[in-house]
Amino acid sequence: MPVDNLSLNRRGEPHQQVVKQAIHWLLRLRNNSANSRLRQQCDVWRAEHHEHELAWQRVQSLQAELSSNLRAVPGAQVAFNTLENSAQGLGRRQALKLLSGALLMGSAAWLGKDATGWQQWTADFATATGERRGFQLPDGTRLELNTASAVDLDYNAQQRLITLTRGEIIVTCGGIDEGSPFDRPLRVQSRQGVYEGVGARFILRQDGDCTRLSVTGGMVLIHSPLAADGTPTQVQAGQSYLIDHHQARLAPPLNMDAGAWVDGLIVTRNMRLGDFLDEVGRYRHGYLTCSADIADLRLSGVFRLENTDRLLAILPQTLPVQLRYRTRWWVTLERQA
Numbered sequence: 071m072p073v074d075n076l077s078l079n080r081r082g083e084p085h086q087q088v089v090k091q092a093i094h095w096l097l098r099l100r101n102n103s104a105n106s107r108l109r110q111q112c113d114v115w116r117a118e119h120h121e122h123e124l125a126w127q128r129v130q131s132l133q134a135e136l137s138s139n140l141r142a143v144p145g146a147q148v149a150f151n152t153l154e155n156s157a158q159g160l161g162r163r164q165a166l167k168l169l170s171g172a173l174l175m176g177s178a179a180w181l182g183k184d185a186t187g188w189q190q191w192t193a194d195f196a197t198a199t200g201e202r203r204g205f206q207l208p209d210g211t212r213l214e215l216n217t218a219s220a221v222d223l224d225y226n227a228q229q230r231l232i233t234l235t236r237g238e239i240i241v242t243c244g245g246i247d248e249g250s251p252f253d254r255p256l257r258v259q260s261r262q263g264v265y266e267g268v269g270a271r272f273i274l275r276q277d278g279d280c281t282r283l284s285v286t287g288g289m290v291l292i293h294s295p296l297a298a299d300g301t302p303t304q305v306q307a308g309q310s311y312l313i314d315h316h317q318a319r320l321a322p323p324l325n326m327d328a329g330a331w332v333d334g335l336i337v338t339r340n341m342r343l344g345d346f347l348d349e350v351g352r353y354r355h356g357y358l359t360c361s362a363d364i365a366d367l368r369l370s371g372v373f374r375l376e377n378t379d380r381l382l383a384i385l386p387q388t389l390p391v392q393l394r395y396r397t398r399w400w401v402t403l404e405r406q407a
Contacts, residue, residue, distance in 0.1 A: 091115070092125040116397050120355035123399040127357055193220035193235060200353045200378075202331065207232075210244025211256060214332050216275075217353050232258045238275040240332055243267040243288065257293070263313040264294040266302075273328050282321060284310040284328040292318045336373045336381075343367040343389065347403065354378040356399025364391055364405050 095112045102108050116123045197203050197215045205213045207223070209230060215221060219237025224230075232241065243256055258265045260274055260281040270288030274281060283290060285305045292303040295317055303318045305311055310321040310328070326349065327337035336349060344365035351358040353375050367389050373381050382401065386392055390406040 085121070088121050088125045089129060092122070092129040095126070096129055113397065116400075120399045123356050123397050127400070194223045196220040197237070199355055200375075202334070204332075207244065209256070212240075212242040212244075214240040214242075216240075216331050228254065230254045230256045232256070234258060234260045234274055234276055234281075236276065238273065238331075240271070240273050240329055241267060242271045243269055260313070262295075262315055263292055263318065266291040266293060270307075272305075275328075280312050280314045282310060282312055282328075283318075284321075284324075286329060330372075331375065334375045336375060337371075338373070339370050340368045341370070343369060343385075343391070343403070350378055350381060354399075356397075356401070358382075358401050360391070360403035361405065364389075364403060367391070 095115060098108060099105075099112060116126050195203070195205055195213065195215060197217060197219050199218045201217060203215050205215075207213055208225060211230075211232075213221065213232065216238035219239060220235045221239060222233040222235060224233065232239075239258075241256075241258055255266050258267070258274060260276045262276075262281045263283075265272070265274070265283060268289045268291065270290050271286045272288075272290050273284040273286065275284075283292070283305060285307050287307050289307070290305045292305060292311065292313065295313070295315065297303045297318070303311070310324070311318045312321045325339050325341040325345070327335075330337040336346075338346060342365065343360055346369060347358050347360055350373075369385075369389060371388070373384070375381070382393055382403075385403065386406065391403045392406045394402045394404055396402070
């Protein structure tokens with residue numbers, strides 16, 4: 071089942087047609103579990119394109135999730151009961167129709183876990199997974215976007231505002247704000263806070279429940295949330311803060327260089343293997359993990375991001391691990407036999 075151009079949407083997420091293909095394979099395998107040739111054909115389809123593997127994983131995960139957590143979705147439980155009992159229930163075409171409806175209805179919630187899709191559609195500046203880009207703004211400010219990031223820009227007569235809607239950026243403040251009769255401080259907003267750079271270079275990384283601010287030059291004022299005394303928190307060069315909706319607090323030292331990605335690198339210092347793989351996973355499509363018994367192994371070094379498969383291939387040379395490729399986009403590290 072070759073993928074056509076319509077099956078690749080602008081967000082790098084599986085189109086409904088590809089999700090339906092994954093459901094189709096799931097149903098065929100359920101009804102023919104002993105058919106090794108059919109399973110091999112499914113493996114070939116999954117390996118054809120990362121969209122296929124992503125859709126397959128999401129259908130599998132959503133099946134379990136709908137069964138346990140999304141029982142309120144209309145038709146979901148009926149669809150999965152049909153799937154489980156397809157041999158004595160509805161025909162495959164009817165089961166496919168029901169299951170497609172339930173999965174496609176639930177897929178928006180599933181996709182929402184790791185993608186704010188519409189933001190990347192409409193953002194002023196955005197990067198895809200594995201992509202890094204730099205932009206020069208009208209006031210001379212330099213903006214660097216890391217992988218899977220999105221930014222909106224609102225420069226008008228009253229303000230200069232950069233809004234980070236997804237991912238991670240480096241901001242190097244421009245020198246002069248020309249063309250405005252008003253004082254327009256440069257401010258950056260994330261989901262959790264508002265920051266003002268004063269001759270600064272700083273990194274903002276937005277995670278699910280907090281934003282990490284790392285200042286590498288100058289000073290940054292955190293205007294929201296304010297400090298306990300009602301004043302902005304001043305963050306000096308060399309300091310890092312974690313910001314949530316309630317407070318800004320000093321962050322513990324990182325075991326990696328926060329801004330090395332701008333040079334295409336991950337630089338680690340005694341970093342957990344599990345955390346390292348989470349970081350590498352930001353720059354590649356698909357599923358990357360390790361078995362629990364090796365997650366606490368430590369590694370230090372400089373790793374190039376230009377080819378993550380080559381990066382992963384280095385790990386068995388320094389750690390007692392081996393790579394297992396289920397498909398090109400489903401990789402697991404296990405303890406070396």
